[in-house]
Amino acid sequence: MSPVPHSFSPRRFSQTLVAQALDDALASSASTPVLAISGVQGSGKSTLAAQVVELARSRGLCAAALSIDDTYLTRAQRQRLADRIHPLLATRGPPGTHDMPLALSTLDAAKAGQSFALPRFDKLADERVPELQWSQIERPLDLLVFEGWFLGTPAESDAALQVPLNALEREADAEGTWRRWCNQALADDYPALWQRFDRLWFLQPPSFAVVPQWRWQQEQALQQASPARTSMSRPQVERFVQFYERISRQALRTLPDIADRTIALDAQRRPLEET
Template identity: 35%
Template structure:
């Protein structure tokens, strides 16, 4: 009889946590909606739920939402991680959590073209500081901090395939009050580049920014407008890649997922529509716009953030370093 009871205790200890078991379906549905790998749901106990629990413990009595910055190289999984954690906070912790992507804060195509005419043609390509509507972002965060029960606001949505902001009626509607904002993006929280910018580091800079005007303007914006925006962040998370070279493979995988997503929507007529999906070679050129700042971030961010996630070449999280509690 004692052995039977003891065996039952051991069996119960191997059961999944009741909360993670209840949230498994929510996580799977979130991953499916993002065209992410389904087996990521297996990390609910080891990664997503512990992080959500840690984050929920940081909510105090401050007015307005806690703003979490989540940053990492292109294709590392920021968007997936942010959306899964948000869903867990909503369904498991009964918190009003909202995900805001830096990619949804791009300036309109028309405004980017105007900015490019003023400073450098390279600003026509979205991505680096100078291509986002920082004033809009700051006003959105300020409004979110004041959002009361029963009030609503809208956050912009950007369509990468169209290279322009979506119509306002397609923006994300959010009800107040907001508990947590997960602000994710490849250069969210970036400090200014202090190294010498004069020498080009790739073919793009050599051929199209020989005088350094573009990269210098990017750095000036990091020290000014973007610094103001990033100062609104309460806690910062960085997802560290093992090296720079692997980032191309991650980003190429992301682009192929976008292509598959568009084919799911538009089917055989995709080629007749003005939808932009980069080939592997086009992507190599495109990533040169990001290279200098990405290398800078890989170097400095691990020592500047509250939570550090180390990834391997397959994008799996090897380690999560939380801040030491006192």
Template identity: 30%
Template sequence: MSSKAQSVIQFIVERFENLNRQRRFSLKPLIIGISGIQGCGKTTLVSNVVRKLDQDHNLVAVSFSADDFVHTYEKQVQIKLNNSQNRLLEKRGLPGTHDVAFCRDTFAALCKAQYEYATRIGETEKEASPVLVPKYDKSCYNGKGDRVPEDQWQRILPPIDCILFDGWFLGFKHLPDEVLSRIYNDALRRPNGEEKPLFLSHALSHLLTINNNLKEYETSLYPFIDIFIHIDTEDINVVYKWRLEQEHRMIAKGMTGMTDIEVKEFVNRYMPAYELYLPKLRENSFFEQNGHSFEDISGRHLRLLIDENRDRISEVIL
């Protein structure tokens, strides 16, 4: 098992034991938010962590991703039409392309199921109904993607000790409009010859739309998260290398993959969000502000730094 996975498991187990002593945590699943840029190995990491929590620590863990809650293909088409000039919303992935209300209701249903299991509500124990978690197939409609039929969704029954929820932009928080506007205009004034951020390839109004969309994730989903894990790297541009490697492996296996130029264009769509929101996540705890005291939020955010080979370099707990 990788040192990265070992760090994550140790962090989860210790927080589960500590927080489970408090009633407000003991009657619900411990919800773990996991953030990391595309290609950093989140899917493999989460799969290994879920398995080891069960095998080595007797903890029932389930997992799903923000990708599972991307809007249906039909809804994606409508979003594109409603934002016809905004290239950031032409395809899935960025804030505004997920069914946030559905995701919120799924978290609530899972918490309710575990609460009823933990308190054994009712005179006789009744068999619980499964909570259905959608699955998404990115290959549908020539790569545009769509939600799979309901009979293929994940069916989750209590007990549920831990929920691992991952997403590439999880933890990103909106900027005040005036701050985003100032960042944009300052970048425009950079001298010729100086490298300029990719967010300048988009209209400020389009960036403000994405920025406003982020608020729904913050208010509807972030309050469910009990502990947070951020997988970071020293150079965000390594995402191009990782994505190229992924496509080359798919092509080598005889599968359809993007060309190198298409990979660059694909990653470019996400870079504005990294440029605008990653600095704040790197500098602050996910739980900062929101009315919490320092004692309440301290020690609940793990930042793992990895190298271009996805190996752990260092870690810090905030």
């Protein structure tokens, strides 16, 4: 396999921007604020989250980061959904494929200053990491950074779901059962999670067109980190991104008006204000 492109080396955000994110979160009235960082696949969410946690700890604060990806349902749970509702639900990603009680209880424990464990999900194995291997938070947090690809995104209207928007929807969801079920889950189950956020920052790409390349670079990085394990091929990544396309486009339309701060990125994931 070809080496990971140098362009994917996670570009650290400026310390000014990181400090602004941290200070914005700490300015909330919450004793343990939750700073949510939303952005499409490969946009730099985990990099920014790690930098905010790093800066917080350098100030003597107790901080941790969590991804909504770490609260995916197990493979067996998703397969049961696939058998009962639609085959596409076996694939992680869209609304409805997360363990919402786990996500909510984790954020609630953090905000209450309780001890808790940080869930983890192994993307190459496509399976949740055993609970015994989760990191334990033993003391009250001063900050939790929660990142995810569609955090804060509202559901679409029924009318918007009528026409398939990519090959996956045309070929595997011609009747619209899967996309309607995911949209209903987004409408019913996720607002309670969004309400736990004290601040929401959105990393905005120039368009959805950059996402397949960003996600392919991300997959190469995962493979480079674990060379003995199997990763997705480029065609598999191209299809995988289609599972995320509808909600990602909805995020691009809506989040700039919802987020507390929107950071516009160029095609190399650089904040425009820093270029």
